[in-house]
Amino acid sequence: MQRHLISAADLTRDDAVLILDTAEEMARVADRPIKKLPTLRGRTVVNLFFEDSTRTRISFEAAEKRLSADVINFTAKGSSVSKGESLKDTAQTLEAMGVDAVVIRHGASGAPYRLATSGWIDAAVINAGDGTHQHPTQALLDAFTMRRRLVGRDAGIGQDLAGKRITLVGDILHSRVARSNVDLLHTLGAEVTLVAPPTLVPVGVESWPCEVSYDLDSTLPKSDAVMLLRVQRERMNAAFFPTEREYSRRYGLDGDRMARMPEHAIVMHPGPMVRGMEITAEVADSERCTAIEQVTNGVSIRMAVLYLLLGGNEPAVTHTRTEEK
């Protein structure tokens, strides 16, 4: 494992499988009456959020607390940042208070990379989403969810996603979730197809390790998992598509479309969902939709990442582990 987690593209297959396997162990802790491990006792983690994201911040916070870390939450609003303090000064100020890891969410693509590589601070940096670049823990929790559902909770240990056909639908252009997933799923051996109107596919996508289609209906029968990405309504004002209705007619997942998926196939959504836009309530609330599971799995994945980056050599959980670091 590297010192930082900036991009899903930085993970090797073995790194990724190790994280997924570790997350399975962490998940067992969640089933215990006392959901807490002493692993990061005495370590301080700051959640440095320059963008509003309650769900990601809470997920990290839960993971940090279950590992007994001391947690500092920092949100840019109302802080010195809103008075013009630079990222560098903010980070150095926090580090001066003795921080071991920085979990950063930032609206600017590359901000976590800068934080990790510019010599500003020494702490480990975990990217919790940067601009339209990367959101690696999201990709990891998505892969974790897929492995559990498509390979099996126990059968999946040590396994990747070889041969699984994963379809991502929606605003690929503006999505860090899409970029992270394409990188990680490819590393794990899955076959990825992106589906979107051409306006929401980036110029340059041809270099990505995936297929691109503009036709959802022809892709659905060949998918083991269909992940829907949020489509912000304001995109139509910039002429990315004509109307909400037209978007959901062409690219939204409703019950009829879901019926065209193979029986074992799952529907995924990183949230927050825009019901009636990319997903109908019928699909969102169906058994096949893993949106809620993904949230649960997010905590396990983030525990695994924090443990592997910060935990040192001690086993995370005191029972037999399948793989050692």
Added chain:
Amino acid sequence: MSKILIRGARVLGGEPQDVLIDGETIAAVGAGLSDEGAEVVEADGKVLLPGLVDLHTHLREPGREDSETVLTGTRAAASGGYTAVFAMANTFPVADTAGVVEQVYRLGQEHGYCDVQPIGAVTVGLEGKKLAELGAMHESAAGVTVFSDDGKCVDDAVIMRRALEYVKAFGGVVAQHAQEPRLTEGAQMNEGVVSAELGLGGWPAVAEESVIARDVLLAEHVGSRVHICHLSTAGSVEIVRWAKSRGIDVTAEVTPHHLLLTDELVRTYNPVYKVNPPLRTERDVLALREALADGTIDIVATDHAPHPHEDKDCEWAAAAMGMVGLETALSVVQETMVETGLLDWATVADRMSFAPARIGRATGHGRPVSAGEPANLTLVDTAYRGSVDPAGFASRSRNTPYEGRELPGRVTHTWLRGKATLVDGKLA
């Protein structure tokens, strides 16, 4: 004034000769000139060029003296072998009146390191709405002939047409920063494979090319000349080539960084590579080199854009666009054009001195190295190789993309009208 004998200099890269400067003028060029009464500079086979002329410099004064002043900028220019620079209008206040351009011009003359020829804004406040008093700036002591809203595009077709027409009355030229604004909203880097991966807003080549296409057609329609700033794409080269083949009076510049660097560098997210227009692809770089070699692109211009450290020591999106270039331009041209066999030194002299002086009507600059001409000269040690150390820059800013990069060539002497502004690599 004293005499200076430059002994054994390869004038424009030719056979070694002696060049005698008497006062402000070149007195003689030939073999075995007498050194009687002259200070001798042993050139030892170094290349002697006419003083370089930069048609595109940001000196930042007035308004952003924290990044550069006319003094520090012209010292940087002298260090880089320049004897004349054209100072862009995007200062605070904007150089859109006779008062501002005269101030900048006067500061250049006072400091005496390099002639400063102010560029006037095309429109009031660079806002693209109303023509600035172009005639008044031309008639001022600064004698402005080049007009540009650089930093911003004159995107209104009618305003552009009128400006092109209007400056014909006094032989002026409009230098266009070609950037279709709607296509580049939120643009952070070249749109392509790398931007797709990095999740940075794309600046598509078409946003430059479509404006150039429009403007060469406008120039043809109204019979004006037009100059294209910092041309950066292979497609722009094709359009300019086509326009020239039609007889349209268009000239174009390329920056050193667009001749050397590509958008692959943006993968570091280091804002030192953030510039406008953005670094493009390898294919563009090769097309630009070829175009500079065949004359489709007329000149090299630095787009020297100093920024204080804090404006680059941050995340990519928050960083300012631009790089300093005056002190590394000739080295980059040697690296990309001379050492690749694309240009000889005589043609470098054309692209970096004769042609820019001609486009900008800079009197006394870009003249042949021969008797009777003003002694604006640059001596280059072309055998030198060394890595770029920004700590040694004369510029107030250090935002160079070449830090630590090994580049060939080093300017050792610069003379402005016979007065040494740089001696043995040190500012006089």
